[in-house]
Amino acid sequence: MQNTQILTNFALLKTEAMQTNPDLKKDLSFEDFKTEVLNDYKLAVTSRECSLLGRREVLTGKAKFGIFGDGKEVPQLALAKAFKDGDFRSGYYRDQTFMMAIGELNIQQFFAGLYGHPDLAHDPMSAGRQMGGHFATHSLDESGNWKDLTKQKNSSSDISPTAGQMPRLLGLAQASKIYRQVKGIDTTNFSEKGNEVAWGTIGNASTSEGLFFETINAAGVLQAPMVMSVWDDEYGISVHARHQTTKENISEILKGFQRDEDNKGFEIFRVNGWDYPALVETYQNAGKIAREEHVPVLIHVNELTQPQGHSTSGSHERYKDENRLAWEAEYDCNVKLREWMIANGIATDEELKAIESAIKKDVREGKKAAWIAFTQPLKQEQQELLALLENVANSSANKVFITKLKNDLAEIKEPIRKDIISTARKALRYVVSESTTEKTQLVNWINAYFEKIQPKYSSHLYSESPKSALTIKEVKPTYDESSEEVDARLVLRDNFDAIFGKYPETLVFGEDAGHIGDVNQGLEGMQAKYGELRVSDVGIREATILGQGIGMALRGLRPIAEIQYLDYILYALQIMSDDLATIQYRTSGRQKAPLIVRTRGHRLEGIWHSGSQMGGIINLVRGIHVLVPRNMTKAAGFYNTLLESDEPALIVECLNGYRLKEKMPSNIGEFKTPLGVVETIREGSDITLVSYGSTLRIIEQAAKELQEVGIDAEIIDIQSLLPFDLSHDIVKSVAKTNRLMVIDEDVPGGASAYILNEILNTQNAYKHLDSKPQTLAAQQHRPAYGTDGDYFSKPSVEDVFEAVYNVMHEANPSNFPKLR
Numbered sequence: 001m002q003n004t005q006i007l008t009n010f011a012l013l014k015t016e017a018m019q020t021n022p023d024l025k026k027d028l029s030f031e032d033f034k035t036e037v038l039n040d041y042k043l044a045v046t047s048r049e050c051s052l053l054g055r056r057e058v059l060t061g062k063a064k065f066g067i068f069g070d071g072k073e074v075p076q077l078a079l080a081k082a083f084k085d086g087d088f089r090s091g092y093y094r095d096q097t098f099m100m101a102i103g104e105l106n107i108q109q110f111f112a113g114l115y116g117h118p119d120l121a122h123d124p125m126s127a128g129r130q131m132g133g134h135f136a137t138h139s140l141d142e143s144g145n146w147k148d149l150t151k152q153k154n155s156s157s158d159i160s161p162t163a164g165q166m167p168r169l170l171g172l173a174q175a176s177k178i179y180r181q182v183k184g185i186d187t188t189n190f191s192e193k194g195n196e197v198a199w200g201t202i203g204n205a206s207t208s209e210g211l212f213f214e215t216i217n218a219a220g221v222l223q224a225p226m227v228m229s230v231w232d233d234e235y236g237i238s239v240h241a242r243h244q245t246t247k248e249n250i251s252e253i254l255k256g257f258q259r260d261e262d263n264k265g266f267e268i269f270r271v272n273g274w275d276y277p278a279l280v281e282t283y284q285n286a287g288k289i290a291r292e293e294h295v296p297v298l299i300h301v302n303e304l305t306q307p308q309g310h311s312t313s314g315s316h317e318r319y320k321d322e323n324r325l326a327w328e329a330e331y332d333c334n335v336k337l338r339e340w341m342i343a344n345g346i347a348t349d350e351e352l353k354a355i356e357s358a359i360k361k362d363v364r365e366g367k368k369a370a371w372i373a374f375t376q377p378l379k380q381e382q383q384e385l386l387a388l389l390e391n392v393a394n395s396s397a398n399k400v401f402i403t404k405l406k407n408d409l410a411e412i413k414e415p416i417r418k419d420i421i422s423t424a425r426k427a428l429r430y431v432v433s434e435s436t437t438e439k440t441q442l443v444n445w446i447n448a449y450f451e452k453i454q455p456k457y458s459s460h461l462y463s464e465s466p467k468s469a470l471t472i473k474e475v476k477p478t479y480d481e482s483s484e485e486v487d488a489r490l491v492l493r494d495n496f497d498a499i500f501g502k503y504p505e506t507l508v509f510g511e512d513a514g515h516i517g518d519v520n521q522g523l524e525g526m527q528a529k530y531g532e533l534r535v536s537d538v539g540i541r542e543a544t545i546l547g548q549g550i551g552m553a554l555r556g557l558r559p560i561a562e563i564q565y566l567d568y569i570l571y572a573l574q575i576m577s578d579d580l581a582t583i584q585y586r587t588s589g590r591q592k593a594p595l596i597v598r599t600r601g602h603r604l605e606g607i608w609h610s611g612s613q614m615g616g617i618i619n620l621v622r623g624i625h626v627l628v629p630r631n632m633t634k635a636a637g638f639y640n641t642l643l644e645s646d647e648p649a650l651i652v653e654c655l656n657g658y659r660l661k662e663k664m665p666s667n668i669g670e671f672k673t674p675l676g677v678v679e680t681i682r683e684g685s686d687i688t689l690v691s692y693g694s695t696l697r698i699i700e701q702a703a704k705e706l707q708e709v710g711i712d713a714e715i716i717d718i719q720s721l722l723p724f725d726l727s728h729d730i731v732k733s734v735a736k737t738n739r740l741m742v743i744d745e746d747v748p749g750g751a752s753a754y755i756l757n758e759i760l761n762t763q764n765a766y767k768h769l770d771s772k773p774q775t776l777a778a779q780q781h782r783p784a785y786g787t788d789g790d791y792f793s794k795p796s797v798e799d800v801f802e803a804v805y806n807v808m809h810e811a812n813p814s815n816f817p818k819l820r
């Protein structure tokens with residue numbers, strides 16, 4: 001391309017940019033243009049240098065693993081130019097250049113991330129919780145309050161599972177549509193008229209994942225403003241595109257998504273990753289289309305390379321032939337940018353060499369500073385313990401052994417915390433039977449160390465802000481003379497009505513949630529009242545329903561994502577587990593997605609409509625509250641509680657409860673069910689029966705029948721599996737009855753094992769037991785169809801009766817003779 005033509009292109013681009021920023025100069029002089037390109041080149045070289053040195057740090061043992069953005073620098077510069085304040089990125093581990101270009105990652109921070117520095121001030125991406133190459137910006141301040149996201153460039157926090165960034169991208173984009181089109185939402189901090197674009201990045205091989213295709217289709221349907229970049233280097237680790245993608249060409253096979261005069265769809269661009277001016281132009285166009293028209297765009301960036309191979313775990317010489325390696329050297333995007341600059345008179349070879357060597361020095365210095373900052377506190381802690389151990393040794397009969405431990409620790413030049421604390425804990429064993437002040441000092445030191453250091457690795461699994469769901473107080477439902485017994489779904493519906501009226505930023509979406517008001521009509525009439533954007537039908541796509549919710553919640557909306565049946569949550573469970581459950585944790589509290597996942601389950605029909613797999617769920621979603629209300633009033637109260645809080649939760653309504661009668665509370669929309677609080681629904685003295693959800697109705701019937709033979713059972717409804725009985729009320733019941741049975745419709749060893757562990761280990765109920773603690777669960781197989789299928793698969797009234805009776809028989813055979 002000729003100099004003048006490039007200049008014209010840039011000038012045009014600048015003129016467009018000017019429309020949103022009148023302060024920019026109208027014409028771009030050649031000097032300005034040069035400065036801008038040179039600045040880009042500096043970023044590209046800095047980023048590359050970080051990758052090269054980063055790999056060395058791993059290979060010399062200073063960091064554990066490295067995955068870098070080398071070979072993908074230039075397209076990311078183009079992306080950064082089109083990226084505006086308020087926009088969001090949802091991408092993957094190659095994007096360091098972009099993060100540097102938007103000013104959110106410097107050299108020292110890059111290396112702090114590589115070392116795993118557990119301090120946000122040094123590693124703002126994750127405080128050392130994620131491996132390097134997983135990027136994020138801070139949406140929240142240190143108290144957990146929203147920052148003004150419209151005044152900063154935003155990146156949702158990355159996750160490692162390939163294509164896992166896709167579902168959330170959909171929601172990040174959809175939020176702009178909501179902010180642009182739904183009236184009455186306070187957009188402060190979140191949006192300027194819905195002008196924000198959500199920018200996705202993904203590797204070519206990762207487009208093979210179902211999540212990619214599901215998201216692309218959904219974005220086309222929703223017409224959400226997202227720009228999706230595919231960084232195509234022909235490989236996914238060692239596996240070539242011929243094994244990954246039909247026709248080895250993702251934009252070719254996605255052609256059917258291209259919009260035309262008659263149909264809405266995508267705009268699709270293809271561009272080579274080493275062609276700087278073409279990239280800049282493409283990204284400007286893409287940004288404009290998405291921003292102004294709210295049309296999704298796909299940019300297939302071809303001919304990218306991996307100068308150092310996939311990661312530090314291997315070398316690409318094992319699977320790329322000489323020709324490919326030679327081609328990669330020639331088409332390295334930084335090399336091509338350099339050639340282009342020289343060819344167009346932007347800089348001379350000499351000038352660029354001077355820039356490159358200055359940058360090399362900067363990167364070395366930044367790396368050194370990061371290493372010193374990382375190791376300094378550790379060395380200090382080492383010295384502190386060494387001094388203490390010296391004293392402990394001198395006052396101990398086991399001086400030789402403690403001195404040996406001390407000397408071993410002293411020899412470690414660059415200690416990690418494991419070296420330090422494990423030495424202290426081992427030393428303590430040598431003075432266990434001594435009673436010196438030095439021993440007490442050591443004990444105190446170890447305890448204080450854990451108190452100080454453990455939170456660096458364990459904080460923020462749940463919200464630590466004043467809006468934590470655990471701080472929301474109970475408000476009981478009230479009833480007056482006019483309160484009628486109604487179908488329970490109406491309690492939910494009227495409560496949703498109150499919610500949508502009270503909080504304009506709430507919205508619900510799911511399969512059949514819109515027009516018919518969900519399969520059980522808990523949302524009947526809501527779409528007509530609140531519009532199709534707030535109460536929506538969506539495609540059958542559970543993973544992206546979840547992701548849509550995450551993305552919108554990350555941008556300040558309060559989505560309720562509906563999964564039609566609990567059984568089908570398995571499609572979304574990966575995203576719940578990998579993304580939603582870890583958001584606060586992996587950002588050390590700097591991002592949150594207070595998404596409510598609504599679903600229905602427990603005891604209905606057959607293998608895929610019984611909704612019983614709670615054990616699997618609770619163990620995969622720590623970080624999300626899991627609530628199992630036994631009726632719709634309790635469920636409605638949970639929605640009300642959660643909307644006052646800033647945390648994500650899963651609410652499982654009882655599938656067979658919608659048509660049962662419940663009294664309509666007079667304080668609809670106001671009453672709140674507290675989290676982590678159990679409820680005793682029947683008092684008794686002989687045994688404590690613990691359960692949740694629909695199974696409780698079976699247990700209540702069994703308890704009546706047990707009473708007839710003289711067994712007085714107490715029944716406790718757990719209500720909230722995560723968090724679990726925060727004030728330890730169950731053990732108080734066991735202290736009274738001295739017997740315990742956990743009843744659950746999940747498989748043996750499923751949720752019942754979790755519940756038993758909480759009661760026996762956490763609450764120490766074993767002390768009070770006169771009989772073996774029992775669990776009564778379903779069969780190992782999935783429930784068979786029909787009423788008989790249910791009877792022979794899940795605990796029945798007779799099963800509960802006999803199991804409880806047997807406990808009493810064992811305790812008192814003369815009063816309770818053997819049944820069978």
Ligand SMILES: Cc1ncc(C[n+]2csc(CCOP(=O)(O)OP(=O)(O)O)c2C)c(N)n1
Nearest residue numbers: 094160161162203204205206233235236237
């Ligand atoms: C779900 C999942 N499967 C496998 C992996 C391991 N893995 C990490 S990166 C990668 C290859 C990705 O290739 P591509 O999408 O082309 O990105 P590139 O690294 O080439 O930029 C694989 C298989 C993973 N992280 N997640």
Ligand SMILES: [Mg+2]
Nearest residue numbers: 203204235236
């Ligand atoms: Mg690839």
